[in-house]
Amino acid sequence: MSRPPLPHDFLRPVPSFTLISTDVPDGGVLPQAQALAGGDVSPQLSWSGFPAETKSFAVTCFDPDxxxxxxxxxxxxxxxxxxxxxxxxxxxxxxFPGLPAGAIHARNDYGTKNFGGAAPPAGHGPHRYVFTVHAVSVEKLGLDAETSPAAVSGTLGFLAVGRASIAATYENAE
Structure with a gap:
């Protein structure tokens, strides 16, 4: 059985690079700290091996389920x-301790400009949380914090020169 598609499977193919996290186990279960009820703590992420032409990065977390x-x-x-x-x-x-100077949070689907933790509907089953670092060909996307997530994603689809993802699942069984 093949895995269900991930959101970036539908974007223009670009080279992959390495993304790791001390908080999110790739292919495992998302820790409670990264859940809405657990504190909405954004996870540690580190990356390497991205294309030489990278001028900036973007980070997204998406629940396709x-x-x-x-x-x-x-x-x-x-x-x-x-x-x-x-x-x-x-x-x-x-x-935002340690947030790089100049980085911009666009609003998420909760309507806030930060990391919003996992909160699948009770009994809906496990959801996948896909954390992606996008290597980008320009220093600035030319967008602001009011830009919709879909518009940022579409822009990244055109300007990404590399992409790396990890995914974990989370379920609210109650």
Whole structure:
């Protein structure tokens, strides 16, 4: 049985690179800290091996299993400088400790400009949370914090020169 498609399977193919997290086990279960009820703590992410022409990065978290017909954007962060190759745990949460200067949070589907944790409907089954780092060909996307997640994603689809993802599942059985 093949895996269900991930959101980036439908974008223009670009080279992959390495993405790891000390918080999110790729292919495992998303920790409670990254859930809405667990504190909405953005996970640690670090990346390497991206294309030499990378001028900036963007980070997204997307739930393709949300019962919306179009998924659910949990995190949309862009204009991360090209010399940044790691976000510490919590950089996209609370007071944004360690968030790189110049990085922009676009609103997520909760309507907030931060990392919004996993919150699948009770009894809906496990949802996949896909964390992606996009290597981008320009220093600035030319978008602002009011830009919709879909518009940021579409822009990244055209300007990405590389992409790396990890995914974990989370379920609200109650």
């Amino acid at each position: 949300a019962p919306t017909g179009c998924g659910w954007w949990h995190w949309v962060l862009f204009d991360i400088p090209a010399d940044v190759t790691e976000l510490a745990t919590g950089a996209g949460s609370g007071d």
